[in-house]
Amino acid sequence: MAYSPPYASEHEFELSASELTGALGDSVTVVPLLVALAATTSVSLPHVLLGFGVFQIVWGLYYGMPLSVEPMKALIGLAIVGSLSYPELAAAGLLAGGVLLAVGALGLVGRLQRIVGEPVIRGIQFAVALLLLEAAIGLSAGNASVAVAGLAVVGLLAAVGYRQASVLVVLALGGLAAVATAGIPAPRVPELALFPAGTPTFSGAALEGTVAQLGMTVGNAAIATALLCGDLYDRDVSPDTLSTSMGATCLTAVPIGGVPMCHGSGGLAGKYAFGARTGGANVILGVGYLALALVATGALLAAFPMALLGVLLVVVSIELARAAFDPVSDRRSLAVVLGVGAVGLAVNVGVAFVLGTIAFWMLSRRA
Template sequence: MGDLGTFIPIILALTLARDLNLGTTLIFTGIYNFITGAIYGVPMPVQPMKSIAAEALSNADFGVPEIMASGILTGGILFVLGVTGLMQLAYRLIPLSVVRGIQLAQGLSFAMTAVKYVKKIQNLPKSKSLGNRPWLGLDGLVLAIVCLCFIITVNGAGENFRGGCCAASDPQQRDDDVDVEGRRNNKRRVRKIIFSLPSAFIIFVLGVVLAFIRRPKVVHEIEFGPSSMRVVKISRGEWKRGFIKGTIPQLPLSILNSVIAVCKLSSDLFPGKEFTATSLSVTVGLMNLVGTWFGAMPSCHGAGGLAGQYKFGGRSGACVALLGVAKLVLGLVLGSSLAHILNEFPVGILGILLLFAGIELAMASRDMNTKQDSFVTLMVTAISLVGSSAALGFCVE
């Protein structure tokens, strides 16, 4: 469950707001999870391409054909970079500060969309506001705030406990010190248990339960069986919009976050299991040259997802392979009928999940330590947000 905090809100939002084929996405991402877990032997994550998802959620004109076009073109370029050995060269040509600026801009775009979802009642398939959200109810502001506080409590930085300073000479004092240290150890154990909870998954399950409570008749709308797959038709204009608004801003993020950063992190977390940029680039490319033609969300690896899997105990490819089997079963058994349940999913809760997904993406820019790098990062962010296009910020810088 380590990287579901990113997977769940993005896929859920795109399913509700852009009619993404949920069943097909679950089937293909499940297959990706199983294969990459078997190939690499580490908890290699499979996540949605965040920049493409952010563009789709913030731009009503960026629909499923544009999403798929972006994924196919991004995957094709990554595949070529991998098989020709040009991945490392491409990495050297793209300044890290520019990529961090795009990440910050896209993360803020997620966050602003999330605030809109929480504050206003949304007609998600059309992304139109229908008025202020009420405080009470199964999709009210109070529920959203409670979920917000729960995630902060579970995922917060917590406190740094200090050890004892001096050894006491008095026996009674020593006993008191032992009691204090025991209480501290108990607090540490409790905090460790709390911090290990998969908060996003718990919130997601709560949302599903509330969806059934809000509309019990949805049970009768569930149909068993996989989704009917068909090739997505993409016009010339949709290819163009997909490349300009999706591929261009996504490509540098995929090169660094999905390939280079994952190579470095995997060598740090799993000594002796080092992967080349070429192999990761090829696998990301192949994933998006297959499933996206049938409507599956463009996918990639990610350093954040790998770190999340490791944080929650993932040490081998078995954990992501099991996750892949679970996705595959859901996609084959329930298919697109899952969308009927998700149509009743509390949008306020969805907004909270999206908020933290945006924060996670934006925080990647925190490693810009010099004034020059920070200046470039903030300039890219400002240009991307003002121009409503991460591609514009990337090209200008």
């Protein structure tokens, strides 16, 4: 079947085995964060999954490709470690959504893209790949034997030509283990209410978190993702358009109990790595999230072996790193990519974006 959304050329909506396996390439970057968030804050997990399900479908149909819908990692991380309460996280999401909607509508992200050198954006992609790899190691360390077994499954299936199917097998094994441990909860429709998990609190911490997140979002979720749309899907999507859709997502999802979301380059690379080529992958994943919202409990998701999710994150990080380095052809650009990646891993992506831009300007003036 085919569908032609505003950004599609032809046959941009398909339902197939590759779209199914590709759909899961995005969830491996989402599920661990949601599990940790549900365990450490007052967030309502069913409402969060409801938001992800709806916007996976909305943006998959609109863009006609498997655009990622991910949690804003800086804000979610601050909430997980206790620097932000859920009401402060909700406030930060509303602030970030308003800014992203405004700068996208005014065309400011596109202007920034013309100022920032491409090697800096490639470096952001590399930094995200390193962060994903670091997360994978952390997830796998708790149960090394399970991680080794998962890697063996992926390697074996890849060796015989079924690399895309490996994600299904690994996730199926983990799902069976989770059900065996926690059981299957009775289905329950999430209650629709305004801010069901707490009224937003606009504090200093919420403002600081917003600033940190916007630095990452501009580099990774707008500019780098726009670049990947061209690299992986040969599609011309402006970062301003991505910024606008992210702003609309945050301003709509947070009031119904969701979390701040963005179009991360890591999730887009993950979907591509596992075979997704059209918006059909988003529809499949969105329906999956909506179904999970009916039965989701912290106990069920916490019972999923995190070591197996770590294995899948390794595959995603490799794909994103490859995309970052493939077009790099000179030593100066390579140095910027490596430097931005290292700073992004050691400090954060926002700082890496700023320092990388300054370094690129200095190197360009000397050339």
